Amino acid sequence: MNTNKITTQAFNDQKPGTSGLRKKVKVFQQTNYLENFVQSVFHVAENIKGETLVLGGDGRYYNKQAIQIILKMAAANGIAKVLVGQNGLLSTPAVSALIRQHKAAGGIILSASHNPGGPNADFGIKFNINNGGPAPTPFTDAVYEYSQHISSYDMVDSADIDLDALGQINIGDMLVEIIDPVTEYAELMSHLFDFNSIKAMFDSGFTMRFDAMHAITGPYAMEIIENILGAEPGTVINAEPLEDFGGGHPDPNLVHAHELVSLLSNESTHSFGAASDGDGDRNMIIGKNFFVTPSDSLAIMAANAHLLPGYKSGLSGVARSMPTSAAVDRVAEKLGIECYETPTGWKFFGNLLDDNKITLCGEESFGSGSDHVREKDGLWAVLFWLNLIAIKKQSVAKIVTDHWAHFGQNYYCRHDYEAIDSQIADDLMLHLVNSLDDLQGQSFGNYRIENCDNFSYTDPVDNSISSNQGIRLLFSDGSRIVYRLSGTGTEGATLRVYIEKFEADVSQQNGETQNVLSDLIEIANNVAQIKTRTGRMDPDVIT
Ligand code: VG1
Numbered sequence: 168m169n170t171n172k173i174t175t176q177a178f179n180d181q182k183p184g185t186s187g188l189r190k191k192v193k194v195f196q197q198t199n200y201l202e203n204f205v206q207s208v209f210h211v212a213e214n215i216k217g218e219t220l221v222l223g224g225d226g227r228y229y230n231k232q233a234i235q236i237i238l239k240m241a242a243a244n245g246i247a248k249v250l251v252g253q254n255g256l257l258s259t260p261a262v263s264a265l266i267r268q269h270k271a272a273g274g275i276i277l278s279a280s281h282n283p284g285g286p287n288a289d290f291g292i293k294f295n296i297n298n299g300g301p302a303p304t305p306f307t308d309a310v311y312e313y314s315q316h317i318s319s320y321d322m323v324d325s326a327d328i329d330l331d332a333l334g335q336i337n338i339g340d341m342l343v344e345i346i347d348p349v350t351e352y353a354e355l356m357s358h359l360f361d362f363n364s365i366k367a368m369f370d371s372g373f374t375m376r377f378d379a380m381h382a383i384t385g386p387y388a389m390e391i392i393e394n395i396l397g398a399e400p401g402t403v404i405n406a407e408p409l410e411d412f413g414g415g416h417p418d419p420n421l422v423h424a425h426e427l428v429s430l431l432s433n434e435s436t437h438s439f440g441a442a443s444d445g446d447g448d449r450n451m452i453i454g455k456n457f458f459v460t461p462s463d464s465l466a467i468m469a470a471n472a473h474l475l476p477g478y479k480s481g482l483s484g485v486a487r488s489m490p491t492s493a494a495v496d497r498v499a500e501k502l503g504i505e506c507y508e509t510p511t512g513w514k515f516f517g518n519l520l521d522d523n524k525i526t527l528c529g530e531e532s533f534g535s536g537s538d539h540v541r542e543k544d545g546l547w548a549v550l551f552w553l554n555l556i557a558i559k560k561q562s563v564a565k566i567v568t569d570h571w572a573h574f575g576q577n578y579y580c581r582h583d584y585e586a587i588d589s590q591i592a593d594d595l596m597l598h599l600v601n602s603l604d605d606l607q608g609q610s611f612g613n614y615r616i617e618n619c620d621n622f623s624y625t626d627p628v629d630n631s632i633s634s635n636q637g638i639r640l641l642f643s644d645g646s647r648i649v650y651r652l653s654g655t656g657t658e659g660a661t662l663r664v665y666i667e668k669f670e671a672d673v674s675q676q677n678g679e680t681q682n683v684l685s686d687l688i689e690i691a692n693n694v695a696q697i698k699t700r701t702g703r704m705d706p707d708v709i710t
C-alpha cells in the first residue's frame with residue numbers, strides 16, 4: 168500500500184481550547200484542515216508509533232468522514248492498531264475507559280460536545296493521552312505550534328472501510344478493530360455500582376426518564392438502563408444518535424432538555440430524570456419538579472460515595488473547577504479530606520487522579536466523574552444517583568434538602584453572554600484585571616470584597632503553572648463572583664459570570680436562587696460594566 172506525503176499549507180487558527188479544537192463544520196471541511204491538525208497531533212504524540220489508538224466520536228455530522236481520514240493517516244504514521252467504535256460511535260468516557268483497559272497510547276475523540284451538530288453547526292477533535300484523559304496544555308501548545316508551520320502530512324492510499332461491521336480489517340500494516348461501543352463500558356459500570364439493588368428498584372415499580380438528546384448516550388443508556396437494569400421500555404427518550412441531534416442543542420440543562428423537564432413535572436408519575444450531552448460526558452439530574460445543581464450533585468456524591476460498592480473505602484480527596492460552587496468544599500472539610508480547586512477543563516484533574524490525590528471531581532457545567540476514567544462521565548453520574556436512591560429509598564428532593572440541612576446551601580448560578588464581539592470581551596476582561604487593585608476592600612451595600620485575583624493554578628503534582636484562569640471576587644461573607652471567557656465557543660466570545668452565596672442555616676432563607684443572588688448579580692454587572700460594554704441587557708442563558 169502506498170504512503171503519500173501530501174503537501175499542505177498551515178492554517179493559523181488551530182489552537183485547541185478548553186476541550187480540543189472546536190470549529191464550524193465548514194471550517195473542518197476545508198481542504199487539509201482536519202489533516203493538518205491530525206498530523207500535528209501525531210507529530211507531537213510520537214510515542215504512539217507501533218502502539219494502539221482508540222478512535223470514535225459522538226456521531227455528529229462529519230464524524231464518519233473524519234474517521235476515514237484519520238484511519239488512513241494513522242496507518243501512514245506507523246500506528247499498529249486502532250480500536251474504533253461501531254459506526255464510528257464512542258462516548259467521551261468510553262474512549263477514556265478503552266484507552267485505559269487496552270493500555271492504548273492515546274485516543275482521538277470527534278465531538279463538539281454540547282454544541283449543535285449538522286452541516287452548518289459545529290465539529291471538534293480532541294486527543295487524549297495514555298492515562299485516558301485530555302492532553303495537558305504543553306501537549307496542546309506543541310500541537311498548535313506545529314500546526315502553524317506544517318508543510319506536509321502522511322496518508323496511505325486506501326479505500327474507505329466499512330465502519331458498521333464488527334471485526335478486524337487491515338489498512339496497510341495497521342490493524343483496525345471495530346468494537347461494540349457499549350460492552351466494555353457497561354462492564355466497568357457494573358463493578359462500580361450495585362446493579363442488583365438498582366434492578367430491584369425498577370422491578371418494584373420505580374420509573375424514570377433518561378433523555379439522550381439524540382446524541383451518543385442513546386445506545387449506552389438503552390443497554391444499561393433498559394436492557395441490563397430492567398427499566399421499562401420507553402425509559403430512554405430521544406435514544407437514536409442523529410447527525411444533527413434532531414436539530415436540538417445536546418446540552419443537558421433546564422433550557423435545552425425541556426422535554427425531560429416537562430416529563431418530571433409535579434403531576435409526573437416518574438421519580439427521577441436525567442440527561443446527557445452530545446459526547447456523553449455531562450449529566451443533568453432532576454427529581455419531580457426539582458433540579459439538582461451540578462455543584463450540589465458533586466457535593467452530595469462526595470458525602471455519600473462510601474455507601475456505593477466502587478467507593479466503599481472512602482475518598483482520597485476531591486476536586487472542583489474554580490467556578491464550581493464551594494458546596495463540595497464543605498463536605499471535604501467534614502470528611503477531613505483535601506479539596507483541590509483547579510482551572511476549568513477536565514485536563515486539570517488528570518494528575519490529581521493519577522497521583523491518587525482525589526477520587527471524585529466535578530465542574531459546575533454539568534460534569535462529574537471519578538478515578539474510574541479520566542473524563543467526566545454522564546451516565547456514570549446517573550447510575551451513581553440511581554444507586555444512591557436505591558440505597559436511601561428517598562426522593563431526589565429529600566436527598567438534596569437533607570444535604571443542605573446538614574452542610575448549608577450554596578446558592579449558585581451562571582450567566583452566559585454568547586457570541587459577543589471578541590474585542591469587546593477581551594477589553595472587558597482587561598478592564599477587570601486592571602481594576603483588581605481598586606476592587607480590593609471595596610464595599611457594595613452589605614457585601615465587601617475581601618480578596619480578588621486573576622486565578623492562577625500550580626499543579627501539585629508536576630508544579631506546572633496555569634495563569635489567567637478567570638477573575639475571582641471573594642467577599643467577606645464567603646460569596647463569590649467569577650468572570651471568565653469560554654474556551655469552547657465557535658462564534659465570537661462567550662462571557663461566563665458565576666455568582667455564589669453561602670447560607671449556613673437553610674431555614675433562614677427560602678427564596679428562589681435568582682432572588683437570593685439578586686444583589687450579587689447587580690454587583691457583578693456593575694463591576695464588569697457588562698451592559699454598557701456589550702450592549703446586552705440580559706444573559707443569553709442562565710443555569
Ligand atoms: C465548558 C465548561 C467546562 C467544560 C468544557 C468542556 O468550557 O465551562 O467546565 O470542561 O466546556 O465540556 P468553557 O471554556 O466553554 O467554559 V464538554 O462536555 O463541552 O467537552
Ligand code: CO
Binds near residue numbers: 281444446447449
Ligand atoms: Co461534553
